[in-house]
Amino acid sequence: xxxxxxxxxxxxxxxxxxxxxxxxALGILAAAIMTDEEVLIENLPDVRDVNxxxxxxxxxxxxxxxxxxHTVALCGAGIGDVSIEYEYIKKIRASYYLxxxxxxxxxxxxxPLPGGCNIGSRPIDLHLKGxxxxxxxxxxxxxxxxxxxxxxxxxxIFLDTVSVGATINxxxxxxxxxxxxxxxxxxxxxxxVDVANFLNSMGANIKGAGTDVIRIVGVEKLHATEYSIxxxxxxxxxxxxxxxxxxxxxxxxxxxxxxxxATISKLLEIGCEVEEFDTAVRVKAPEKLSCANVKTxxxxxxxxxxxxxxxxxxxxxxxxxxxxxxxxxxxxxYLDELARMGAVSKVEGNTxxxxxxxxxxxxxxxxxxxxxxxxxxxxxxxADGITMVDDIIYIxxxxxxxxxxxxxxxxxxxxxxxxxxxxxFVLRVG
Ligand code: UD1
Numbered sequence: 399x400x401x402x403x404x405x406x407x408x409x410x411x412x413x414x415x416x417x418x419x420x421x422x423a424l425g426i427l428a429a430a431i432m433t434d435e436e437v438l439i440e441n442l443p444d445v446r447d448v449n450x451x452x453x454x455x456x457x458x459x460x461x462x463x464x465x466x467x468h469t470v471a472l473c474g475a476g477i478g479d480v481s482i483e484y485e486y487i488k489k490i491r492a493s494y495y496l497x498x499x500x501x502x503x504x505x506x507x508x509x510p511l512p513g514g515c516n517i518g519s520r521p522i523d524l525h526l527k528g529x530x531x532x533x534x535x536x537x538x539x540x541x542x543x544x545x546x547x548x549x550x551x552x553x554x555i556f557l558d559t560v561s562v563g564a565t566i567n568x569x570x571x572x573x574x575x576x577x578x579x580x581x582x583x584x585x586x587x588x589x590x591v592d593v594a595n596f597l598n599s600m601g602a603n604i605k606g607a608g609t610d611v612i613r614i615v616g617v618e619k620l621h622a623t624e625y626s627i628x629x630x631x632x633x634x635x636x637x638x639x640x641x642x643x644x645x646x647x648x649x650x651x652x653x654x655x656x657x658x659x660a661t662i663s664k665l666l667e668i669g670c671e672v673e674e675f676d677t678a679v680r681v682k683a684p685e686k687l688s689c690a691n692v693k694t695x696x697x698x699x700x701x702x703x704x705x706x707x708x709x710x711x712x713x714x715x716x717x718x719x720x721x722x723x724x725x726x727x728x729x730x731x732y733l734d735e736l737a738r739m740g741a742v743s744k745v746e747g748n749t750x751x752x753x754x755x756x757x758x759x760x761x762x763x764x765x766x767x768x769x770x771x772x773x774x775x776x777x778x779x780x781a782d783g784i785t786m787v788d789d790i791i792y793i794x795x796x797x798x799x800x801x802x803x804x805x806x807x808x809x810x811x812x813x814x815x816x817x818x819x820x821x822x823f824v825l826r827v828g
Contacts, residue, residue, distance in 0.1 A: 402800075711776075
């Protein structure tokens, strides 16, 4: 089992390059099978979730040609089976995007019902409500969602809760429905816009992505395209907080600064200097971080996927902060791990009160989920002494070369797979 071992206390300095957005990639890969022509996707992040998604697609007959680490050509002409195996959905919830894509293209799909996950119960009722509104019959059989229709018809659909997954899934199915669909109360996240732009580049007719209302006129066929995925704003934000927490000065390259506004605004509030360039942002940490209150919200609000990272910063800030998690109910597990490093916090319902301490100290901790795991690595980089992070498989789901990129900024971190390797690291870094 691999672990990260970290010798903390080094300020991160230098430049880091951000890859393609994982969450956009997952939607785009699913949407790519909606044409029988070849689709070329560039700036694909080489992370576990994306690779599992490609395996799930290969299993139903999609031809996948990985041209290089970040480029893939796909062809959905040979799809012989519209049912996804549980093995894949178990590893990656976003394979539910294949439901919308297959339903749109073939008017039928079968995908195992995803269970809960480490950050909360994560229902998909809104996705199903959308498919039903478009005319599909949706049933749950033997643990799978089966959706089928003679034909899909455009409708007016109101989403009760703002949901990224439901917005993307319904948008995909509606792209190949007959007539006009209007989706209201949509998610406005950059990756919703990226999937819409991708579908439009294949000949779909989607307007309004990035606003509350998306209007779609269904088309009969989609065609070949070449598309480059947007940069990952959560990966970028993670390195920005790594700079802030370690007293560093980091230029984060290949980003769209507009997508980082909520993160930048919080970094300024806790005392960092942030400089914005066309495709980069520079974060310079202050002597001491200040406290702040944070509430996670759908985009353009502060992202729930950046909540653990700011939580770590606030655990070392001057004063007491209040963090409110309004999207997922179970996203404070990292605070229990952080307590082992000396952090002081109290969680009541969806609110955490974090009282900053002078210093965190290294400890053996586990990654509870993807973003929490990355945040705990940041804590280890900022702490005095040695930190060992277990269960890093979660982190590898969404961060490409995490340890390597951090080493490029001067961090003393290594991925080890035995006690012996860990001891060697400690001897080497002192
Ligand atoms: C996506 C992201 C995830 C991010 C989240 C919120 C992907 C692959 N994952 O997850 O990293 O944390 O957006 O920005 O893009 N809900 C319902 N019913 C539904 C669907 C959602 O009640 O049918 C609720 C959820 O429980 C949650 C809220 O809506 O409280 C938002 O969830 P949603 O935006 O759908 O998250 P995901 O798309 O699963």
